[in-house]
Amino acid sequence: MESLNLLILTTNPKLYACVQLEAAITEATHSCRFSDPYSVSYEELAWADLVINRNTGLSYNDDDLEKLATLSNKKVINPITCSRILRDKYKQWPFFKEVLAPSQLIQTYSLQQGPHYCDTQSKWIIKTTRGLQAKGVFPSTDILKDRQELLRKGDLNYIIQPYIELCAEWRVLLFKNIHSKRIQKLVIKKTPKASEEAFHILNFAASNTILVNEENVPIKVLELATSVSNALDFYFISIDILETIDGQYKLVEVNGCPGMSHSDELLLSSQYRSTMAQYFVEKVINY
Structure with a gap:
């Protein structure tokens, strides 16, 4: 090598x-x-x-x-074309609208947009456009008030999405070898720890997490991840997919710089016996 x-x-x-x-x-x-x-x-x-x-x-x-x-x-x-799209959550929205079916997407609004949507439901999610690991993600039951408060502070770097009742979130990590272009997958399933919570924001701390073999992953998760990955020039990304309580699968976001610390706990205790960084080097960089 x-x-x-x-x-x-x-x-x-x-x-x-x-x-x-x-x-x-x-x-x-x-x-x-x-x-x-x-x-x-x-x-x-x-x-x-x-x-x-x-x-x-x-x-x-x-x-x-x-x-x-x-x-x-x-x-x-990742290649620059990929980073330009994935770095900003609001830029992801129009890009993936061209790739996925409407039923596979979560409607996304910028903070500056007029709140014509406010009476469509009572529960909302406010996210910083560049937050990571569920940092900068806030639930809202009064979107008019919370939106106005952010506007008053002058911080416009937020998006607003309807909250969708979920039963799980799937994280599909994709590793493309720089030599062969072969793609390897790791799939993590996250489910809420506290079912009585009004909002489930599934960062690793608030979730039960397991590493799932590909043959046990719902086909709709894999199909959605394939549609996303086919549209991107990448080497290492994670794709977060929401599984709703009525059995739909929706893209949450795609991360072009996935974290490694929480995934390590799962990988080191699995059959891989490696850190995420070791897996990345083996699958992406080595021949």
Whole structure:
């Protein structure tokens, strides 16, 4: 196996995923360096055979993508066209409207849109457009009041979605090898810990989670994930799919920079006996 030079772009190399990636990369006898996504030099980029961009754009500064867009012959995880779509939840909405059936989507409104929808139901979800791991996700039973409060504060980086009663959420992690383009899947099922809650926002802390073999995953989950992945140029993404109480499956969002810490607990106790970073290096980077 050829040894590669891997450059990880991050504003914080001490983050769990970055530490684990460095360990997995060096364990696989590749070379690894870190650089800041906004100040990385062209010399550093020239050294790299592969760039892993772990910057999620939470600062709403996309200058890192502009610099990476100049690297026409460099492999980047994920490619710039993919990152431009997935970095912002509101940009995902019009993109996937062209790909999926209306029944597979959750209607999404920007905070600035007039609240013509407010009387259609009583329970809503407000999300920051670039939040991660259910951070910046808030339930609302008075969408007019809560929307007006956010507008008063001047923070417009939110989307509004109707709350949908659920029984589970499926996370489909996809790993595409940079050499063969073969795609591997890991599927995690999350169900609510407390069934009496009025709102179920299924981050890992609020969920019972299991790793599910592909043959036991509902076919509609796999079909929806395939439709999403076929529309994207990617190497590593996660697709969150809501299973409603009446048996429908709807796309929640697609993450172009999946977290690794909570998934590690499941992987290390499974037949894989590996961290997410080790699985990523094996399936995406190695031959």
